[in-house]
Amino acid sequence: MEKIQRKATKMIPELRNLSYERRQRLELISLEQRRLRGQLIETFKYLNGLNNVTLEGLFERDGNVRTRNNGQKLLLRNFKTSQAMNFFPGKIAATWNQLPENIVSAGTVNTFKNRLDKFWITNPPSTTSH
Secondary structure, three states, rough: OOHHHHHHOOOOOOOOOHHHHHHHHHOOOOOOHHHHHHHHHHHHHHHHOOOOOOOOOOEEEOOOOOOOOOOOOOOOOOOOHHHHHOHHHHHHHHHHHHOOOOHOOOOOOOHHHHHHHHHHHHHOOOOOOO
């Protein structure tokens, strides 16, 4: 993973001449965090009908209004195999459910991205399970 990060930071013209140690101190988000961010953005687009994908039943919203949640809580499914659990909907639902309401109820994709990035400044994501 580190080889990929090292190579990727060299591709950015402004960072190309810096040593790898100096590039690390810039506190760029990890590849895992970028992947998680992308998955959350795709989830937002799917739930709001902003993409051309018609995958019926990919996610199921939790209709339980008695619990405190972000207003767009997803049902966590029980999976029989680890392969199914590692499929996109199984991996992302728990993370999605932890996001605050002002993020998941954003009106646009850019607003969602900006609010997510600001939230992660003080609440960095855990990528150990992703």
